[in-house]
């Protein structure tokens with residue numbers, strides 16, 4: 001057992017010194033590599049120490065109101081009480097999981113080595129918890145990174161600051177002014193836009209941002225409509241011409257018939 005722990009520390013030091021990169025960027029240990037269990041353990045320790053230790057931030061006190069006389073306490077309930085051993089209370093059914101550090105968020109070792117980011121895992125016991133979770137996830141994945149009213153306010157701010165920075169006597173061309181205004185708006189929005197690491201990597205790698213089961217072809221509706229209209233007009237005018245030709249031929253035959261009849265009669 002001692003030997004195993006020592007090995008973990010050694011592997012951890014080697015990993016850290018050799019690469020000197022943030023643990024999140026290190027590869028997940030390969031299960032078929034030698035000493036996998038030690039490497040795995042070292043990896044978990046590194047990841048947790050680097051990214052899963054809670055530090056209070058403004059979000060911890062998001063709902064705290066000093067004027068209301070609220071007690072200033074972290075809404076993530078940190079630091080938490082230490083629990084020497086995991087226990088189940090047979091009367092209430094309450095489970096207390098072992099906790100050896102008051103500041104570490106709950107994690108699953110396999111998930112954290114696979115995802116390589118911070119996490120806070122929770123067992124979903126009840127229906128109301130499950131409902132709240134579904135709401136939370138749906139809200140999270142469907143939220144726009146920048147809301148529409150925020151966008152308008154930011155654009156308004158850019159336009160005001162743009163107007164202030166230009167004096168009326170400036171004789172720059174309208175096109176150049178417009179270009180600068182659009183650029184200013186774009187920069188303001190881009191600086192406020194939240195982009196996930198995955199999104200950035202995907203754009204940089206020129207990968208698609210969506211997946212479909214079928215291959216689609218763009219259809220230029222206006223041009224197609226115009227083409228069909230032209231074809232239709234051509235066909236119609238041709239038909240009209242044919243009709244009038246037929247008409248002329250008919251008149252010609254009719255007049256020949258009249259002449260022949262007249263000739264016979266006379």
Ligand SMILES: [Zn+2]
Nearest residue numbers: 056060074078
């Ligand atoms: Zn906190």
